[in-house]
Amino acid sequence: MSEPASSSSGSNARRLLSFALGTAVGRAVxxxxxxPELLRRTNFRGREVTLAGGPALAAGASVGAAAGAPTPAAAAAALTAGLGAGAVGLYDDVVGARPEQKAAKGLKGHLAALREGRVxxxxxxxxxxxxxxxxxSALLAADPGRRRASRxxxxxxxxxxxxxxxxxANLLNLFDLRPGRAIKAGALLGAPLMPGRAGGLAAGPLxxxxxxxxxxxGERAMLGDCGANxxxxLLGVAIAARTxxxxxxxxxxxxxxxxAASEKVSFTxxxxxxxxxxxxxxxxxRP
Incomplete structure (x- = not known):
């Protein structure tokens, strides 16, 4: 059954607002x-770039998704997922660059370090x-409009x-190995999520x-773990909200x-x- 015209019009307006707000906040941040020196890194081609693209994307995507969310519970879920994942990603971007942190690679390396008493x-x-x-996910489940289930x-x-x-969040991070790749992968994933009542949740991140x-x-900024996560x-929230x-x-x-495939095969x-x-x-x- 298709949405009533008034409902469809409201959804379209939320999507437009969400997309525009996400773009504006991201650019402003x-x-x-x-x-700053703390966020300067050298990319795969040896160019100096800034990791500021990560906080910019995290802030813009979170605010935009929350603004376009169909319910207060969905808005709270978007802010929790986007800002939470972005914050711990930024922590890893900054602290993970220290020499003593670089030795641990992949989940196996982090778990091995934990067994040695290092977090x-x-x-x-x-x-x-x-x-x-x-x-x-718990906030989405608490939404009054969601169908109730047994405990x-x-x-x-x-x-x-x-x-x-x-x-x-992890998948998009796996694609963040070349300029623009993670954003393009997210666009392919997020575009089909735009239609419908919950489309604003995807429009903000996009x-x-x-x-x-x-x-x-342009290799002036990169997403890092903060932006990609x-x-x-947030695209995961958009998927969860409609399934x-x-x-x-x-x-x-x-x-x-x-x-699992990424552990065996190079996506690049x-x-x-x-x-x-x-x-x-x-x-x-850039060529």
């Missing part, structure tokens, strides 16, 4: 942040993104939603990403499969060897 910034990020995803079904629904939110994209492609987490347990389980299975090599993907990946990037 990026301009004001500048390029790495990467492990803090993993735990923080998971906690933000769990809290956001067992509710717990399963919340856990599946948390997995989707955290898994999407608007913020559009605002940061020119600096990302927040971007992915039930079966849909969440299917999405989570796909996220787990892609994450796959993209470079696949016509269409190769050209899309390079679109707008």
């Amino acid at each position: 990026l301009r004001r942040a500048g390029s 790495t910034s990467g492990l803090v990020k993993v735990a923080g993104v998971g906690a933000a995803g769990l809290a956001a 067992t079904g509710l717990v399963a629904d919340v856990l599946l939603g948390a997995g989707v939110i955290a898994g999407t 608007g913020a990403a559009a605002g940061v994209l020119p600096d990302d492609l 927040a971007y992915g987490a 039930g347990p079966a849909g969440r389980a299917a999405v989570l299975a796909g996220l787990v499969a892609l994450t 090599q796959v993209i470079q060897s696949t016509p269409g993907l190769r050209e899309l990946d390079a679109l707008g990037r």
Whole structure:
């Protein structure tokens, strides 16, 4: 059944507001942040860039998604996921650059460090993104408009939603290896989420990403864990808001499969060897 005309008009207005606000806030934060020494990094080509693109995207995407959310509970979930994942991502971006932190690579490396009594910034990020995803999923489940389930079904629904939110945050981070790649991957994921009552939850992140994209492609700024995690987490909220347990389980299975594949196969090599993907990946990037 299609939405009534008045409801559809309201949804369109929320999506436009969400996209525009995400873009405006993202651009404003990026301009004001500048390029402090703490956030300067060298990218894959040896150019000096700033990680300020991450906080800019996290702030713009979170504010935009909350503004376009269909209910107060969904708005709270968006702010929790976006700002929470962005904060622990920024912590890892800053603290993880220290020499004593660089030795631990991947989840296995972080767990090995924990067994030695060291808590790495990467492990803090993993735990923080998971906690933000769990809290956001619980807020979505508490929405009065969501169909009630048994206690067992509710717990399963919340856990599946948390997995989707955290898994999407991690997936977008895996794509953040070349200028513009994570933003483009998020756009492909988020565009189908735009229609419908909950479309504003995806419009905000896409608007913020559009605002940061020119600096990302121009190799003036990069997303880092802060931006990629927040971007992915908010798209995860948009997915969780429009799916039930079966849909969440299917999405989570796909996220787990892609994450496992990334341990065995280089996404960069796959993209470079696949016509269409190769050209899309390079679109707008400096030669």
